[in-house]
Amino acid sequence: MKKSIEAYLFQLTSQLNKVNRNEFSAHALSEKVGLNRSTVSSYLNTGFRKGILLKIKTYPVSFLHKQAFQENYFEVSKNEYDSFEELFAENQTQLVTIDPLEQVIGATGSLREKINQIKTAIMYPNGGLPIMLLGSSGSGKTFLASEIYEYAVAKNILPSDAPYISHNCAQYYNNPELLSSVLFGHTKGAFTGAETDREGLLDIADGGILFLDEVHRLSDEGQEKLFTFMDTGEYSPIGDNSIKKRATIRLIFATTEDIQSSFLPTFLRRLPVIVHLPSFHERPQAERLQLIDQFFIQESNILQRRVSVSSKVLHFLLDANLEGNVGKIKNIIKFACGNAYSKQWQNEEIVVRLTDIPVEHLMHPFSSGKMINNQKNMKQRKYLPNTTYQSNLETEERKRVKTFFNRLLDDFQKIDAHQLSAEQFILFATESVILLMDEFVFYTPDDKETSFFSYMIHNIRSTFQFMNENYGFNQDGNKVLSIANYLYAKENQDFLTNHPKWENLRVPLFQFLEESMKDELWLAKRFLNYLSIQMDSEFLDEDIVFIAFYLKSMNLSSIESEIKAVVLAHGYSTASSMANVANRMLQKNIFQAYDMPLGITIDEIEKKVLQYMESYRVDEGLILMVDMGSLNIVAQHLANKIQGPLLIIDSFNTPLLLEVGNLLLQHATIFEIHDKIMDTLQIKKQMAMPKVNKKKAIITCCYTGMGSAIQIKEIMKKSLGNASNMLTILPYDYQKLKDHKSYELPFQMYDILAIVGTENPELENVPYFGLDKLVNGEMIDGLVDLLSDYFEVDIEKLKQELIFNFSLRKMVETLTILDADRVLHSVREAIDELERSLEWSFDANRKYLLYLHVSCMIERLLRKEEVDDQEDIESYKRQHWGTMEKIHRSFQQIEKEYTITISDLELRLLNDIVLN
Structure with missing residues (x-):
């Protein structure tokens, strides 16, 4: 039913x-x-x-x-x-927001660079730049010229009533003088038959666009007059050079001829934008099929009938070696549809078969020899009247990919509207990608070009190998096939360019991914960057987003931003041999080697290092070990380009490599390595920092982990409003700060103004603002005074924002999606019961931390999220069973109220907070 x-x-x-x-x-x-x-x-x-x-x-x-x-x-x-x-x-x-040039078939494919050239010419100030369109007859020059005009109007570069004048100069083949007259106008008596003054095309096109097709028909004199107009904006009618007229016109030229032999060099110098249009058979198959679809849709609209086209007709049009071009294909389609209509005009559906195509064209051989082999792969296609676009012609796979991106943008907007949490957004997108990629494993396109698809598979497999060798990114056949089929189904078409939401959401979406899926986003960029080099093909922003979510679905372990070490030495294998020995002795691949020829220059070394930094995460620092006496020069060359600390060590040997390697295995910072490496070896070393003005920053930290530190950051940003753009708020690991103090990377990269957290890591000369003191208002004034010393802020407004956002209830509201009042009530009763059971009162900081942690714990358990396993949990329980038992009893009401079970691992975290 x-x-x-x-x-x-x-x-x-x-x-x-x-x-x-x-x-x-x-x-x-x-x-x-x-x-x-x-x-x-x-x-x-x-x-x-x-x-x-x-x-x-x-x-x-x-x-x-x-x-x-x-x-x-x-x-x-x-x-x-x-x-x-x-x-x-x-x-x-939608019609208002459409970019006419982006609607041109091939705008995201074979014409991508051409369209960018054209847009540059049209957008150029002071009247734009002249454009020359080159291409064989029927390649679409006239159509593209009219779309350029539509683009100029759509972008408000020209008013909607601006003239568009198209003129074919070929009709004056035998009379170039008359062509000049038509172009510039003439005065009475200028030549025989010139009985009155007459305006030219430049007069008529003033304020708009003049398109001159077959412009090579202009005489040398006509070209000279035209480039004079291009230079000065002035021209004279034929017959009276004393008359000076002015016009503001954007010029588009087109020719089928070789421009070097057809135009004066002085004319060509005035043409900064020359666009070569490919012929029909130079276009990718996907674009050829789109053009064929477009022409059949037009015929369906004219005939007011559904049009069904056999696979043999489609293959003929795609592969036949016909003279002519797109225009020829269009005319063949028009004749075939008319021929079929004349026989079937009483039917609701007109079926076009190979016999409807003119016989003289059927005699041409097929260019690729693929028609007979591929006929079984191409399905019959149906076209509907009263339409301009038909989604039914898209493959189901393309429709699903488009649907994915539409839903992605819709869901992303729901985060700001508080209809979805960030975690839910990522979960939904990841699940959608998994479903799509599972389907792509079994996807076999009807029109798959075997050779190209094999080429794509080969390069994706090579890219996976590169990712595996450098980032531990494992490959399998399904991953290779899924990505290949995704890219093949998309045909490199940009689904989001014309999406009404994409322009406003693109930057915020990438910022969100940078914060929430940093590793996956970085890996996706590396993956597609390497693949684009292999295939000599650009990939789109939406592909980066899609692959990032695909990588997220694989549950990759976090990519640690470790200190990297590179060995550069002269000789055929000097660096490789030493790095290999050290890596084998250390039992870990720590050093990467570059063997350098004897005549290598500093610039070439710099290029090698920069290539390495583009391919690897070096946020924590890079150690460069060289065997040459150019340490200072290398440091000076790289200081302006590095993003993190760079330690350069000159004159090295195997013991030094082992010393550095052991320090890296002990997770020493790059500054500790600089201080600790053996001075007795009489080595030279130099530390280089990025030559940038250090941005002001505030560090947030929490004893219980990074999760709360990130949430404190968000509350700080919300409180500071626009002022947060002037400084960086940096969540950081509490234990690292406590252990390594100012050796940690943030202190080298930023000017740290203060630390805000739940526990003081005790760094000298860095003010600490405890969360409990901010909550009770005790330290609000001090934080505001500190910030006002560096930034222009509304002091009273900032105080109110901090007081409001750092209230305990507001904190819990921010940290969870649970009812804050209900959670706080339950947690307060549990903490009160625990104080009675333990017979002592918690200080404000400990009580605040318990409120914060338990509120997050309840939501975490409701989401079925577990904390990390702890190998020593059994010995810990034996040592602290008394307090852990009391904590558990005190929190039993919370377990009943929220139907959760507080595990031993969770009890340990609570016990650590209670015992500090």
Whole structure:
């Protein structure tokens, strides 16, 4: 029954413009399908919740079939509308935001660079730059020129009523003087037959665009007059050089000829933008098929019939070695459709077969020899009338990828609207990617070009090998096949360029990924960067996002930003041999080697190091060990380009490598290594820091881990408002700060103003602001005074924001999605009970930390998230069983209230806070 309702609604929606809108109500539908209204209403609302149907909240409520609507009209951005007017107004909004040049077939593929050139020319100040379009006849020069005009109008570069004049100079083949007259105008008596003054094309096109096709027909004199106009904006009509006219015109030229032999060098020098357009058969197969689809859709609209095209016709058009170009293909399609229509005009569907194509074209050989072999792979295609775009022509895989990106942007907006948490957003996106990639493992495209696909597989496998060798990124056949099929199905098309939300959400989305999925984002960029070099093909921002979520789904272990060490030595294998010995003795691959020829220059060494830094994370620092006496020069060259500390060691040997390697294995900082390496070896060493003005920063830390430190950072940012843009708020590991003090990296990279946290790591000369003191207001004034010394802030407003955001209730609201009042009430009773059981009172800091930790613990347990295993938990329990038991009893009411179980691992964390 559900299927019959859905099928009927699909058919009805396809004829939306021809039927009464009341036909889409539950009552009307129930009468048509013969079911009672309540049953139909239930089915319709279920379909709406599943995203199959659109709901129009008119009276009565109407339902449309979403797929049928999008196939016949336009893509929608949501599933619910207040009225039909709102629904159709969305199409007008989409039309306003469309970039005409991005709609050109190939704009994200073979014409990508050409379109960028054209946009540069049109956007250039003071009237833009002249454009020359080169290409064989029928390659689309005239069409592209008209789209350039539409782009200029859409971007408000030209007013909507600006003239667009297109003129083909070929019609003056035998009379170039007359062409000059048409172009510049003429005065009475200028030549025989010039009986009156007459305006030229420059007069008519003033304020707009003049497109001159086959411009090579201009005489040398005409070219000279034209480039004089290009230089000065002035021209004279033929017959009277004393008359000076002015015009502001953007010029577009086109020619099929070789420009070096057809134009004066002085004319060519005035053409900074020369765009070469590929012929039809130079285009990728996906673009050729898009062009064919477009022409058949146009014919379907003209004939007002569904048009069905056989696979043999499609292969003929794709592969036949025809003279001519896109225009020839278009004319063949027009004739074939007309031929089929003349025989089948009484049918609702016109079927186009190979016999409908002109016989003289069928005699041409096929360029690739693939037609016979591939006929079974290409399916028949159907085209619908009254449309300009038909999503039914896209593969299901492309539709699913597009749906993924649409939902991704919708969900990302829900974070700001507090409808989704960041964790939920990542979870939903990751699950969607997993489902897609599982499907791609078994995806076998109908039109897959075996040689190209094999080439793609080879390069992706090579990229995985590179990632495995350098980052421990394991590969398997499914991963290779999934990514290959994803990229093949997309055909390098940008799904988000024209998405109405992408322009505003792109930067915030990448900032979010940088903060929440830093490792996966970095790996995705490395993966696609390496693959793009291998395949000589650029990848898109959306591909980076997709691959990042795919990597997230693999649950990769966090990539540690460790100190890296590189050995550079002269000789065929000197560096490699020494690094290999040290790595084998240390039983870990610590050193990477570069063997250098004797004549290598400082610039070449610098290039090697920079290439390494682009390929590896060196946030914690880089140790460069060289065997040459150019330490100071190397340091000076790199100081302006490094992002982290650089330790350069001159004159090294195996014992020194082992010493440095052992310190790295002990997780020493780069500054400790600088201080500890053996001075008795009489080595030279130098520390270089990035030559940047250190940005002011505040460190946040928490005894219980990084999670709370990150949350404190968020509260600080919210409190500071715009002032937070002037400094960095940096969550950092408490234990590292306590153990290594100012040796830690933040103190080398930033000017640390203060530390805010739950426990003081006790660093000299760095003010500490305890969270408990901020909560009770005791240290608010001190923090505000400190910040006002460095930044222009509204002191009273900042105080109010800090007081509000650091209140305990607000903290819990920020840290969890649970009801803050209920959580705090439950935690207070548990802590009160614990104080009674232990017979002592907790100080303010300890009590605050317990409130904070337990609130987060409850949510964590509700999400089924476990803390890390602890190997010594059994011995710890034997040592502290008394207090752990009392803690557990005190928190039993919380276990009952939230239906959770507090494990021994969680009790240990609570015990650590209680005992400090």
